Amino acid sequence: MALPANVTEVFLQPGEFHFGHAKTRIKTILGSCVAITMWHPILHIGGMCHFLLPSRDTRASERLDGRYGSDALQLFLQEMARKGTTLKEYQVKVFGGGDMFPSLDKRGKALEIGMRNVELARKALEDLGVPVAAEHVGDVGHRQVIFDVWSGDVWVRHQRIPANGGPNVVGVA
Template sequence: MSQQVQSLLFLKPGQMMVSSVPTLVTTLLGSCIAVTLFCPRTRFGAICHAQLPSCGSPAGCSHEDPSHAKYVDCAVMMMLKRLRAHGVADKELQAKVFGGADMFEGSVKHPGVGSQNAEMALQVLNREAIRVVRQDLGGERGRKIIFHTDTGEVLLQRLGKSGVS
């Protein structure tokens, strides 16, 4: 049984959050990626809205710098670090991945940023052995998602072909 929702949050591009407080988090995605993580035992939920695949830093991602949440690889690792600090084991996590639309025409030889974001999210989750239980990736249409941090439920609405990023 879900607790009563304590708060509502609109997640902007480049943001992430981890919470044990029941929160409804909504965001709009085009080429960006949202990764949700949920632990049924602790009822901790986490979500990011990442814009680019990787920070590309030779030193790796800064898990302390909030501006790095705009990168898929950094954002996922930042969420994992915070969840682990709360006693969540990786094997307990359920991941869901959304977005990665290629909203603008690209070529087969050079995948668009949406495809690159989707690929990076799945690579990082696979590398960290996080189970992906649902994904809705690619295509040419944006998405609106609503994430329930206390249940892990994600409601998805596909948007008309428009300028969502």
């Protein structure tokens, strides 16, 4: 599909969320963080979140915080309600959760934040009854993600971090 005229490009920093119209392109770079994209195939609206951690202390502020996966999903639900749509109308994709320190000895779960983020995304979406249409998660290294809201296409470039210090391998999924 051709690039629409007057495209708005948005770059998400960690903890940010954006929901846009059909002339929106949303980009981000992920390491252990996770991005979820949601796209409405009829209205050509959708959004992306970029969260750092699965959830937060329940005693924290009542204000939703996009740094946490559980809150990011609530931000999506709020935006969908504003648009008069429901979650089941959207196509959902999940990206990220890379291991950024493959050479470190991982005794326990403290350094496995990437996979904990992925597990939260999968479980929360399953609990909401929403299938994941596509995902590119785990492995080692970081990802560049580009989401074209006009088409629903998500482009991923994965840059692996070699565990043995050898040359990097670049791939596009």
